Amino acid sequence: MAEANKLSGAGLRGQSAGETALCTVGQTGAGLTYRGYDIKELADKAQFEEVAYLLLYGTLPTQAELDAYKARLKGMRSLPAALKTVLEQIPANAHPMDVMRTGCSMLGNLETEWVFDSKLDHVDRMLAVFPGLINYWYNFSHHGKRIDVETDADSIGEQFLWTLHGKKPDPLHVKVMHASLILYAEHEFNASTFTARVCASTLSDIHSCVTAAIGTLRGPLHGGANEAAMDMIQDWKTPDEAEAEIMGMLERKDKIMGFGHAIYRESDPRNAIIKEWSRKLSAQVGDTVLFPVSERVEAVMWREKKLFCNADFFHASAYNFMGIPTKLFTPIFVCSRAAGWTAHVMEQRANNRIIRPSADYTGPDSSEWVDIENRG
Numbered sequence: 001m002a003e004a005n006k007l008s009g010a011g012l013r014g015q016s017a018g019e020t021a022l023c024t025v026g027q028t029g030a031g032l033t034y035r036g037y038d039i040k041e042l043a044d045k046a047q048f049e050e051v052a053y054l055l056l057y058g059t060l061p062t063q064a065e066l067d068a069y070k071a072r073l074k075g076m077r078s079l080p081a082a083l084k085t086v087l088e089q090i091p092a093n094a095h096p097m098d099v100m101r102t103g104c105s106m107l108g109n110l111e112t113e114w115v116f117d118s119k120l121d122h123v124d125r126m127l128a129v130f131p132g133l134i135n136y137w138y139n140f141s142h143h144g145k146r147i148d149v150e151t152d153a154d155s156i157g158e159q160f161l162w163t164l165h166g167k168k169p170d171p172l173h174v175k176v177m178h179a180s181l182i183l184y185a186e187h188e189f190n191a192s193t194f195t196a197r198v199c200a201s202t203l204s205d206i207h208s209c210v211t212a213a214i215g216t217l218r219g220p221l222h223g224g225a226n227e228a229a230m231d232m233i234q235d236w237k238t239p240d241e242a243e244a245e246i247m248g249m250l251e252r253k254d255k256i257m258g259f260g261h262a263i264y265r266e267s268d269p270r271n272a273i274i275k276e277w278s279r280k281l282s283a284q285v286g287d288t289v290l291f292p293v294s295e296r297v298e299a300v301m302w303r304e305k306k307l308f309c310n311a312d313f314f315h316a317s318a319y320n321f322m323g324i325p326t327k328l329f330t331p332i333f334v335c336s337r338a339a340g341w342t343a344h345v346m347e348q349r350a351n352n353r354i355i356r357p358s359a360d361y362t363g364p365d366s367s368e369w370v371d372i373e374n375r376g
């Protein structure tokens with residue numbers, strides 16, 4: 001039997017598990033790049049659709065290409081009747097990430113990727129439909145309302161806020177959504193993307209890859225951390241109270257959600273960007289609690305543990321200031337990362353070998369069979 005190389009760390013940390021031309025994370029210099037473009041520049045200058053196009057189609061679009069792409073996505077927003085019927089069966093106390101998972105899977109039943117040639121149609125359809133899908137379920141299950149998802153919204157970010165709140169959103173909020181969706185769009189071989197690639201490596205269909213990735217993103221150690229961070233900070237009324245609570249949590253060795261990272265060692269470049277948007281939104285709503293509390297938590301975590309905010313921490317306050325219910329935070333991540341996941345699925349398919357590592361066996365050497373009536 002061939003001897004497998006031994007791993008140096010748990011969680012495959014530090015192991016290269018393949019190649020990608022989509023993204024660099026934590027390399028010297030820029031910190032995070034999508035196809036060579038610095039995340040700071042993308043978040044500052046681009047719309048989310050430009051970044052999705054870059055990831056999926058390989059280059060930044062021209063103005064004409066972007067206009068055509070946005071018009072295409074806008075034309076793909078409708079929810080099939082059978083999907084609405086399924087969404088209406090899901091109770092209000094379901095986890096919205098489970099709704100996303102079921103919704104994506106149901107879409108795959110209705111609009112199956114039978115041949116890989118149609119992949120980009122399915123990818124664009126998912127990007128177009130996901131915001132309306134989650135907000136259709138949310139409004140029906142929580143308010144008994146069947147919303148119209150074919151809005152006049154100009155972008156995916158605007159579509160999310162419009163279908164959630166039932167009206168054209170504040171332009172500042174649309175800008176924040178663009179930045180947020182760009183920051184979340186892609187991150188190399190993170191757990192959910194790697195899941196999508198493993199699924200793709202079996203030559204499965206694109207909805208299965210995305211459904212599997214949604215299930216992986218749901219956990220609080222990954223995408224679910226933005227909601228967990230909000231749950232943690234929402235009841236703290238002053239920075240001093242927040243500091244005392246965090247000190248207690250550290251004493252008890254609790255995990256502080258929204259802090260730390262598997263790859264970055266000193267900072268997550270996405271944090272400074274979303275933090276500034278959160279600061280602006282805090283001023284807009286006249287907040288005197290949540291942002292100062294968040295800043296104090298950041299300072300205490302650095303002082304005590306040299307742990308920094310990851311992309312999720314200031315997303316919590318930013319989304320809260322825009323009136324987004326906490327339970328919908330991680331589904332927004334899905335609306336964005338769907339671009340990265342599917343770009344990776346296409347990259348995997350283009351140079352595929354089934355992903356199948358080895359394991360170090362730790363069980364008994366040999367076990368003796370005992371007939372069932374003689375066991376116990």
Ligand SMILES: CC(=O)SCCNC(=O)CCNC(=O)[C@H](O)C(C)(C)COP(=O)(O)OP(=O)(O)OC[C@H]1O[C@@H](n2cnc3c(N)ncnc32)[C@H](O)[C@@H]1OP(=O)(O)O
Binds near residue numbers: 222255
């Ligand atoms: C978009 C995203 O998915 S970003 C990540 C979102 N997840 C979170 O915010 C959840 C909280 N953070 C964590 O659980 C971790 O930092 C992870 C999962 C992100 C990374 O995990 P790892 O790579 O295993 O972390 P790492 O090896 O850097 O941990 C080093 C030490 O710091 C501790 N640590 C890391 N993060 C935290 C934290 N948030 N709170 C308290 N302690 C922490 C670890 O327990 C570990 O301590 P130990 O050596 O005594 O066991």
Ligand SMILES: O=C([O-])CC(=O)C(=O)O
Binds near residue numbers: 186187191222262263
């Ligand atoms: O890269 C990771 O491990 C997690 C992360 O920040 C992301 O997926 O955006």
